[in-house]
Amino acid sequence: MLGALSFVVAVALLPPGSYVALLASWLMLVTVAAFIGVRPAQLARRGFIAFPFVVAALPIIFLRDDESLWSGTIGPLTLHVSGAGLRIALTAIVKAWVSVQASVLLLEYATPASIVVALRRMRLPEPIATSAGLMIRYVEILGDEARRMLRARTSRSASPIGDGRERIGGTIGWRARTTGNLVGSLFLRAYARAQRIEDAAASRGATGSLSVGMLHETDPRLPVKVLAVTALVLLITLCGALLPRL
Amino acid sequence: MPHSHGHDHAHDAPLAPAGDGTIAISHLHFRYPDGTEALRGIDLSITGGEKVALLGPNGAGKSTLMLHLNGINRPTHGTVHVAGMQVSNETIGRVRAEVGLVFQDPDDQLFSPTVWDDVAFGPTHMGLTAGAIHDRVEVALAAVGALDLAQRAPMRLSIGQRKRVALATVLAMNPSVLVFDEPSAGLDPRGRRELIELLQSLTQTLIVSTHDLELARATFPRSIVVDRGVIVADGSTSEILANRELLLAHGLA
Numbered sequence: 329m330l331g332a333l334s335f336v337v338a339v340a341l342l343p344p345g346s347y348v349a350l351l352a353s354w355l356m357l358v359t360v361a362a363f364i365g366v367r368p369a370q371l372a373r374r375g376f377i378a379f380p381f382v383v384a385a386l387p388i389i390f391l392r393d394d395e396s397l398w399s400g401t402i403g404p405l406t407l408h409v410s411g412a413g414l415r416i417a418l419t420a421i422v423k424a425w426v427s428v429q430a431s432v433l434l435l436e437y438a439t440p441a442s443i444v445v446a447l448r449r450m451r452l453p454e455p456i457a458t459s460a461g462l463m464i465r466y467v468e469i470l471g472d473e474a475r476r477m478l479r480a481r482t483s484r485s486a487s488p489i490g491d492g493r494e495r496i497g498g499t500i501g502w503r504a505r506t507t508g509n510l511v512g513s514l515f516l517r518a519y520a521r522a523q524r525i526e527d528a529a530a531s532r533g534a535t536g537s538l539s540v541g542m543l544h545e546t547d548p549r550l551p552v553k554v555l556a557v558t559a560l561v562l563l564i565t566l567c568g569a570l571l572p573r574l
Numbered sequence: 575m576p577h578s579h580g581h582d583h584a585h586d587a588p589l590a591p592a593g594d595g596t597i598a599i600s601h602l603h604f605r606y607p608d609g610t611e612a613l614r615g616i617d618l619s620i621t622g623g624e625k626v627a628l629l630g631p632n633g634a635g636k637s638t639l640m641l642h643l644n645g646i647n648r649p650t651h652g653t654v655h656v657a658g659m660q661v662s663n664e665t666i667g668r669v670r671a672e673v674g675l676v677f678q679d680p681d682d683q684l685f686s687p688t689v690w691d692d693v694a695f696g697p698t699h700m701g702l703t704a705g706a707i708h709d710r711v712e713v714a715l716a717a718v719g720a721l722d723l724a725q726r727a728p729m730r731l732s733i734g735q736r737k738r739v740a741l742a743t744v745l746a747m748n749p750s751v752l753v754f755d756e757p758s759a760g761l762d763p764r765g766r767r768e769l770i771e772l773l774q775s776l777t778q779t780l781i782v783s784t785h786d787l788e789l790a791r792a793t794f795p796r797s798i799v800v801d802r803g804v805i806v807a808d809g810s811t812s813e814i815l816a817n818r819e820l821l822l823a824h825g826l827a
Binding site for chain 2: 476485
C-alpha cells in the first residue's frame, strides 16, 4: 500500500514534459507486474480507466496563452493552442494512466483484508478503512450486475429488415436516456443492496467495523520494504530531474 | 404513456412472429476465454412451434447454449441456425429480432423508469413507428396480464410481476423463438401456476432451461438433458422423467 501510494505521489510530482521519466516509471511498474504475473499489455489496457480524465485535462490546452502553437476561430469561438498547456495536459494524462496502473497492481497483489489492515495501520479513520474494504468486495458484484444488464439490453437490440431501417437504433437522445436509465437503475440497486448488507451484518452483531479476523503479525521484512519504497521514490524523482524533458 | 398516432397496419398482427421459429445447431463447441470448454459437440434440431425443456445440473452448459441462440456467445466450432439464418455478424440484428431471451433475474432486463418504457425498448430499437410501438407494447402487456402495471416503476413490482413484465419486453419484438432461463425460480405456487398457463398459451417455439421438473412435465412434450457440455438425452419428457437412473446420473434427482 505504502509502495503504491509513494509511487503515485512520486509520479505526480514529476514536472511537466517528463515523458522519459514517466516511461521509466512505467517500465518499473511493468517489471513489478511481471513478478506477480500481470502482462504489460493487460496492465496498460486497464490503465485506460483513467481515460475520462482526458476530458478534464483538455481545457488546459486552450486556457494558457504562452507558447502559442495555433490560433484560430471555430464558429463563434476564438481558440489558442498553448504549447505549455499541451505539455501540462499530456503530462497529466500520462501520469493518470500510470498511476491507475499502480492501483491496479495493488489490487492484483493485495487481498481486501490486507488493504483494510494497511489502511488501519496508516491510522485512517475507521469508516474510511471499512468503506474501502466493502467497496473492494462489492465493486466486482456491481460490475457483474452491469454486465448482465448490458447483455440483456444487447439481446433486445434487434435490427430487422424492412420499413423503418433509418430509425433502427433509435435517436441519440433516446439512446442517451436509455443509458442514463440503466446507470440510474444500477445505482438504485446498489443502494438497496447496501441496505440489505447492513441489515444482514447487524443481524450478526456488526458494529460498523469490518472484521478481518486475527490482525496480521508485524512484518519482519518491513524495514527492507520501507528502504525499497524510499529507493523507488528517489529513483523516480532523480529520473524527473536528470532525464530530458520535451 | 405515449399517445397512439393511429394504427400502423404494417404491424397489425398481435404478436404474430415473423420467422419460422426453427433452430438447427451443428457440432457446437464453445470454450470460454479462460479455457473452460463449456460445450463439447452439441447437435440439436427444433421445429417451429415446438416446446422443449432444457434440463441438467448447474454448470451443465444450458445457459451457455441458450446464449448462442441470440448470438451473445459465438461458437468456437460449429454452427447455429435460427429461423433459417446462420448466426453471424451479418445476421445478428435479424437473429435478435427472431429470438426473445428472458433471463433468470428479471432485474437484468428491466432498466427503465416505467414498465411501458421497458417494454417499448425493443420495438423502439427496431425502428418501428410510434403507433406500431404503442400497439405492440399494449398487446404484449395484455398478453402477460400486466397492462395495469404500465406506468409502475419496475423496481416496485413483486418478483412475479417483474417476471411477467420481463416476458412482455421480448414479446413486444414479435420473436418466433422464446428462450427462458429458469422462469419459475423464486415464484410462489400461484405465480408458478400462472406462468404455466402463460407458457401453454404461447404459440412461438419455446425453449426453457429449468430445474423445475413438474414445470417441464406440465408444459413441454420434449426434453433435452445436458450435462458437462454434451446432450445425454433427447426425447419425450414423460419417458425421460420416468428414467430415475438417468435423472440420478445427471443431477436431476
